[in-house]
Amino acid sequence: MPETYLIAFDGSDASERALTFGAERARASGARLLLAHVLEWSPYSFLSAEEVAERHKRRTEEVGRAETVILDPVRKKLAGQGLSVETVVRYGHVAEVLCDLATEYGATQIIVGRTGEKGLQARLFGSVAGTLAQAAPVPCTIVP
């Protein structure tokens, strides 16, 4: 069974670098790629009554946009190059969801880009790459 590389992809420069890195390795090893787009979401945030009513509609729109605008173009491009690519859109805490996805899809490696956040925000909330380095269930490559 081929290996699966889980790549966090949100269309940012950092995630493009992670994708380029992962795609190269996949071409060499014949691994499958799983591109994951995770939308930051907390079930404990507060919504107004109107937002509650519109939530399902918005979620459908958000998922649709993530698929058509962010994931589909790169999937087509990579598939055109002969790679086996699958995509997934999820909601939640980014690092936690990536860990869950790795287990769920039996990924052998997680590849993320590093945004290079410094200062107070990174200190307080931690970064996705930092959290993954601590908590990932499989080897994790952080692409600078």
Add this chain to the structure above:
Amino acid sequence: MRYAFTALAAASVLASPAQASLAERIDGIFASSTGWFVNLIFANLPGTGVPWIVGWLVIGAVVFTLYFGFIQFRAFGHALQIVRGKYSDPKDAGEVSPFQALTAALSGTVGLGNIAGVAVAVSIGGAGATFWMILAGLLGMASKFTECTLGVKYRNEYPDGTVSGGPMYYIKKGFAERGLPLGGFMAVMFSIFCVLGSLGGGNMFQANQAASQVSSVLGVPTWITGLVLSGIVFLVIVGGIKSIARVTEKVVPFMGGGYFIVGMAILILNWDMIGWAFSEIIRGAFTDSGIVGGMVGAIIQGFRRAAFSNEAGIGSAAIAHSAVRTKEPISEGFVSLLEPFIDTVIICTMTALVIIITQQLLIDANTGMYILGENGRIANVEGVGAGVPLTSAAFGSAFGWAPYALSLAVFLFAFSTMITWSYYGVKAWTYMFGEGEAKELVFKLIFCFFIFVGAVTSLDAVIDFSDAALFSMAIFNIIALYFLMPIVKRELNSYLLRLKSGQIKAFK
């Protein structure tokens, strides 16, 4: 709550005599055309001093409590687990979580009632009113459970993914399903009162209280507060500036939490008095503590406060909860039964305890009876009016900065209650006139206009009428709940069976 604020409202005197006379004229016209309705709704039961509408809500709560076998206690732990997300499928992340549904509905009920209304209740009914308020809050949990379960079960789902629900939908569809007549008529009656209640209790009353509090503490004229509130609400509900609502929705729960923590701090500082406070509550609940009406007076005040504060049986929360996408109507009912608990049993009780423990209410040292003021209310240390000023004095006696924080809290609570009630009003409006942006806009503009009206005037009659309309919702809602409760019972039994068998499974 309305009687209590007459004094406060009178304090917010208008800027010019010309305006005052116009306000008085409007007041007069309103009073003469709606007085009969107000008197009807708040009429006392024959031979008692109990407004029948309060009895109606309490009896409803007792019936639902017995019919569902004390579901509020049996399902309490399970409800907490649902809110913690134990039964939420991780694949549904991004949809409204049970926690979000709970807090959205709570933002419509936690507000001035908890701060001002409770002060009124204890200043008329004494410490004993607290006991009856807690009891009514606990009973109200069963009403909430019933109405919110039905709200989810009979909502309308539209192709674009939005939903509309609430009593008007379950009355119409539920009655049709059971082959009962008059469903359509009752649904429309409910909607009419919901629109009026939204403009009144959910709008003008809030604006009026916020404006008078800001004016008495900070000296800002009421018309400025009215204009600001009206403008902000306009930006949010008409202009679609969701960021403001989002900020408030984030701040208000923290204000609620902060209110609770400051209250707890005062109780802890006075820990040696807690035993005494509870003995006062029990003594006042079962004996004559010198208040008008004696023990019965305490019961009335406590019951009325709870019924008016947590809105259980009124049907409003069912509108908010029905919008949540859930596979199980019952689980939404379980979540909602926590609301009267949080609103009344925790927050209202906190206010009452702080007022009692800081000994704001004067007691005759010789007889142990309360000393009554001229207006039949218990005299207080500061000699301030019942309502926000009394709560403010109680908190201020422990922390000097508390009254200012309280002013901010009152303003924000009023704002978030208005936003939530504008949504309830829109739903009832579109039920009657049909869905559509233009139709919604008409209502929203009316809503914003009434914020200003509510803030600048002391229209007692308008406020009386809108309060009456709010509670009229309960007449049609509770009748419907009696007829539809067997459906809820069927759902409940099926849910509990599947929970036991593991078919409804925990994810965490």
